Amino acid sequence: MYHAEETKTVYGMVAEFSDPEEIVVAAHKAREAGYRKMDAYTPFPVHGLSEAIGFQDNLVPWLIFIGGLLGAGIGYGLQVYLNVVEYPMNVGGRPLVPWPAFLPVTFECTVLSAAFFAVFGAIIGMNGLPKPYHPIFNAPNFDLASQDRFFLCIESNDTQFDLEETRHFLQSLGPENVAEVES
Amino acid sequence: MQNHGAEKFIGGKQTFESITTKIESVVIDQRKKHPLEWYVVFGIAFGLLQVLMLAVTYLIVRGTGIWGINIPVGWGFAIINFVWWIGIGHAGTLISAILLLMRQQWRNSINRFAEAMTLFAVMCAGIFPLIHTGRPWVAYWLMPIGPNILGMWPQFRSPLVWDVFAVTTYITVSALFWFVGLIPDFGTMRDRAKPKWLKYLFGTLAMGWRGSNQHWFRYESAYLILAGLSTPLVLSVHTIVSFDFAISIVPGWHTTIFPPYFVAGAIYAGFAMVLLLAIPIRAWYGLKDLITMKHIDWMAKFMLGTGMVVFYGYLTEAFYGYYSGNKYEMFMIHNRMTGPYAPLYWSLIVCNGLTPQILWSQRMRHSIPVVFAVSVIVSIGMWLERFIIVVTSLHRDFMPSAWGMYTPTIWDWATFLGTIGLFTFLMFLFVRFVPMINIFEMKDLLHKQEGHAISGRKEHVVVEAASAHE
Numbered sequence: 001m002y003h004a005e006e007t008k009t010v011y012g013m014v015a016e017f018s019d020p021e022e023i024v025v026a027a028h029k030a031r032e033a034g035y036r037k038m039d040a041y042t043p044f045p046v047h048g049l050s051e052a053i054g055f056q057d058n059l060v061p062w063l064i065f066i067g068g069l070l071g072a073g074i075g076y077g078l079q080v081y082l083n084v085v086e087y088p089m090n091v092g093g094r095p096l097v098p099w100p101a102f103l104p105v106t107f108e109c110t111v112l113s114a115a116f117f118a119v120f121g122a123i124i125g126m127n128g129l130p131k132p133y134h135p136i137f138n139a140p141n142f143d144l145a146s147q148d149r150f151f152l153c154i155e156s157n158d159t160q161f162d163l164e165e166t167r168h169f170l171q172s173l174g175p176e177n178v179a180e181v182e183s
Numbered sequence: 184m185q186n187h188g189a190e191k192f193i194g195g196k197q198t199f200e201s202i203t204t205k206i207e208s209v210v211i212d213q214r215k216k217h218p219l220e221w222y223v224v225f226g227i228a229f230g231l232l233q234v235l236m237l238a239v240t241y242l243i244v245r246g247t248g249i250w251g252i253n254i255p256v257g258w259g260f261a262i263i264n265f266v267w268w269i270g271i272g273h274a275g276t277l278i279s280a281i282l283l284l285m286r287q288q289w290r291n292s293i294n295r296f297a298e299a300m301t302l303f304a305v306m307c308a309g310i311f312p313l314i315h316t317g318r319p320w321v322a323y324w325l326m327p328i329g330p331n332i333l334g335m336w337p338q339f340r341s342p343l344v345w346d347v348f349a350v351t352t353y354i355t356v357s358a359l360f361w362f363v364g365l366i367p368d369f370g371t372m373r374d375r376a377k378p379k380w381l382k383y384l385f386g387t388l389a390m391g392w393r394g395s396n397q398h399w400f401r402y403e404s405a406y407l408i409l410a411g412l413s414t415p416l417v418l419s420v421h422t423i424v425s426f427d428f429a430i431s432i433v434p435g436w437h438t439t440i441f442p443p444y445f446v447a448g449a450i451y452a453g454f455a456m457v458l459l460l461a462i463p464i465r466a467w468y469g470l471k472d473l474i475t476m477k478h479i480d481w482m483a484k485f486m487l488g489t490g491m492v493v494f495y496g497y498l499t500e501a502f503y504g505y506y507s508g509n510k511y512e513m514f515m516i517h518n519r520m521t522g523p524y525a526p527l528y529w530s531l532i533v534c535n536g537l538t539p540q541i542l543w544s545q546r547m548r549h550s551i552p553v554v555f556a557v558s559v560i561v562s563i564g565m566w567l568e569r570f571i572i573v574v575t576s577l578h579r580d581f582m583p584s585a586w587g588m589y590t591p592t593i594w595d596w597a598t599f600l601g602t603i604g605l606f607t608f609l610m611f612l613f614v615r616f617v618p619m620i621n622i623f624e625m626k627d628l629l630h631k632q633e634g635h636a637i638s639g640r641k642e643h644v645v646v647e648a649a650s651a652h653e
Contacts, residue, residue: 020630043199043371044623044630045399055397060404068412078327079339087336104345104423108352111416115356115409119363122405127398129366130390137393143374145394146367148199148626 011135011183012038012155013166015175016144020046023150026173027052030154033169037158041136041151060122064114067121071113075106135183153181192289192628194472199626202473203371206620209468211376217615218467225611231604238597239314247317249594256577256589261315263569264599266424267452268308268606269350270445270565272357273417274453275301279360280413283406288631289481291624292473296464297457298361299617303609304456305354307602312346314598342426349423356416360409366392367402367623421446428572434515435576438503444496451489451535452565454482455558462555464614473620476549483548486561490539493568497536511581519575523588528571534564 017023023040030038031054040049050056079102083089088096124130136142136153145151152175154166163180170178193202208215242249252259275297282290313319325347327337337344369389376382392398425445428436458479465474504516519528538560547553579586613619 040396041394042396042399043394044367044627045403046396046630049396050400053396055400057397057400057404060401061408064405064408064412082327082336083339098340101340104342104419104426105339105348107415107419108345108348111412111419112352112355114412115359118405118409118412119359122401123363123366124390126401127395129392129398132386132391134391134393136395146371146374146392147203 009183010156010163011138011181012153012161013163013170014136014139014151014153014179014181015170015173016139016141016177016179017150017152017175018148020150022174023152024048024052026152026170026175029173030152030169034160035154035158035166037155037161039136039153039155041142041145041153043146043148043150046150057126059126060118063121063126064118067117068110068114070117072106072110074113075109076102078109079105135181139181140179141177149176156183192292192475192477193625193632194475197472197629199629202625202629203375203622205470205473206618206622206625207372207375209614210616210618211372211381220463220467221611221615224463224607228604228607228611231600232608233604234597235601235605238594238601239310241594242314242598243319247315249592251589251591251595253587253589255580255585255587256574258315258573258577259589260591260595260599261311262427263566263573264602265308265311265315266445266569266573267566268304268311268602269353269424270421270449270452271456271562272301272304272308272353272453273421273446273449274457275299275304276353276357276360276413276417277450277453278457279364280410280417283410284414288628289478291628292470292475292620293457293461293478293482294624295361295364295617295621296461296619297453298357298364299610299613299619300453300456300460301357302354302361303606303613304453305350305357306609307606309350309354310602310605311598342423342430345423346427349420353416353420356409356413360413363402363406363409364621364624365617366390367394368618368621370394371622372618418446421449428576433576433580434509434511435500435504435519435572438500440496440499440503444493444499447489447492447496448565448568451486451493452562454486454489455561455565458482458486458554458558459562460610462551462558464619468614468619470620473625479551479554480545480548483542483554483557486557487539487542490535490561494536497532514579515576518579519571522575522579524571524575524578527567528575531564531567531571534560535568538564 015026017026020042023042024046027038027040027049031052036054038053039055040046040053042049080097083096090096136151139145139151139153141149142151152170152173154161154170160166167178167180250259250261252261278290278297279294279301283294313322316322325337325344337347366389369385370392373382373385373389376385422442422445425441429438429441431437461474461482462479465471501516501520504512507513519525538557541547541553542557574589578589
């Protein structure tokens with residue numbers, strides 16, 4: 001690539017939009033133009049954007065499901081272990097493992113564990129948070145990405161990425177502003 | 184919004200910018216003068232908080248003998264207040280989780296607020312069983328942390344142990360749900376805060392949130408599942424609270440109506456509390472465009488609906504008391520209606536059964552003083568309900584020789600009023616230091632409300648709204 005030297009220090013090329021509909025259209029066009037490594041930064045979840053970018057991640061529900069199963073196992077297992085192995089107590093010949101009476105605690109443990117997996121596994125863990133530094137924060141006006149501006153970033157590790165061409169392409173989408181982002 | 188295409192939940196002419204400013208200026212601009220009412224109520228709440236500290240300290244020094252509890256009535260105020268507070272918390276989860284699953288987007292402007300209410304109400308609730316144990320310093324015996332000093336474990340067949348699990352899970356999940364909703368908003372605050380220390384503070388809390396599409400994708404997916412988990416959780420919590428009563432064989436407690444009737448009562452009381460808080464705060468902080476008359480109206484309808492379920496519960500209780508043919512059950516109902524606590528029972532019927540019927544009228548639902556007054560009455564009524572359930576069942580149960588009377592002492596009242604102080608104190612701090620409305624969800628709502636016609640325009644103008652009639 002002609003600009004091979006510069007691309008090493010460039011994280012990507014970012015276009016700033018002022019409207020959520022525009023960025024969906026822009027992301028569609030970028031994907032049609034063959035760009036794959038890109039991400040959008042928006043103040044709220046814009047529907048249709050993931051489809052436009054082509055991002056899909058079905059791991060979250062599975063992760064939480066596994067968390068729930070784990071909680072159920074631990075909750076029920078704890079009660080069975082304590083009542084059968086650790087401290088068996090014969091109360092008038094009643095069964096040591098009355099499963100209906102063990103359900104409430106099992107259920108609560110299921111929910112607790114699944115919620116932990118959802119928050120610390122999916123929302124924080126899979127998203128790589130906490131992450132105090134990220135190159136995208138170098139983009140001009142990026143503080144508005146949490147307010148009323150919508151950013152589309154084509155990353156420099158995209159095979160099609162080229163400083164001039166990508167800039168030209170993004171400009172053609174009618175954004176407010178196009179800028180390089182240092183890595 | 185396929186179903187409510189024409190409905191507007193945000194009033195006035197708003198832009199993404201104006202929504203952010205409206206919500207955030209309260210927090211970010213700490214020098215801005217807060218309304219005088221804020222200081223007055225906060226001051227009173229702070230005073231009551233001191234009363235709570237005093238009451239709890241004295242209780243720990245002297246033991247539960249300072250309360251009015253005695254042998255037939257061992258539960259008294261501690262359990263009444265516990266059930267009352269935890270019930271209030273439930274409306275928060277209903278608003279944030281159940282209405283989310285039902286795609287009721289009007290919840291967006293009250294959910295943060297309601298979740299905070301849940302968190303603080305459950306904190307107040309948690310105090311009571313803890314100090315009611317008499318020896319709160321060994322309260323960890325309730326948890327299966329062992330082998331503890333006695334070398335024994337909790338009795339997992341007991342609803343009181345289920346309760347420990349239910350309430351701790353509930354407060355943990357509520358706190359997680361609340362915090363997760365705040366992460367993107369902390370990001371917004373980080374980007375808007377001027378002083379460096381505030382930037383660092385919100386930056387730390389936001390954990391580097393950058394609004395990436397990938398993040399939002401996982402966020403929404405996990406948030407929806409969290410809501411799906413919280414929904415059965417909230418139902419289970421009050422069901423288990425009602426098991427504390429229903430699993431026993433005390434007349435008036437041993438009934439199968441308890442779980443649904445408790446859950447409905449919880450939501451009823453909770454909506455009353457949301458209204459009690461939302462009505463003054465939306466007026467003081469100029470949030471009438473975000474918490475519109477439509478919200479007040481619909482919350483009032485919720486109150487009416489759940490109130491009817493609760494009233495049906497009272498009727499069923501009375502009917503089955505007689506229909507059972509069991510002389511203890513029949514006597515319990517008779518004693519409730521004509522015994523020494525009868526005035527409280529009939530006040531309860533008036534407060535919870537009759538007063539909310541006024542909300543059938545739309546004119547009444549649109550009158551702020553009426554809705555506020557009904558909310559106060561319902562809150563009192565729901566407290567009376569727990570008093571009636573706990574006290575009338577226990578004070579005259581089986582053997583007349585074991586009967587007794589229960590009269591709360593000044594320390595009972597001090598602890599109860601103290602927790603109201605604690606709750607108000609925390610709520611008012613929350614309003615001042617955390618964005619009290621979910622900013623990103625409001626923007627999402629504004630975007631949906633506008634439809635797709637605004638592409639390319641810089642100003643996002645919303646035409647009309649319910650609150651304009653106010």
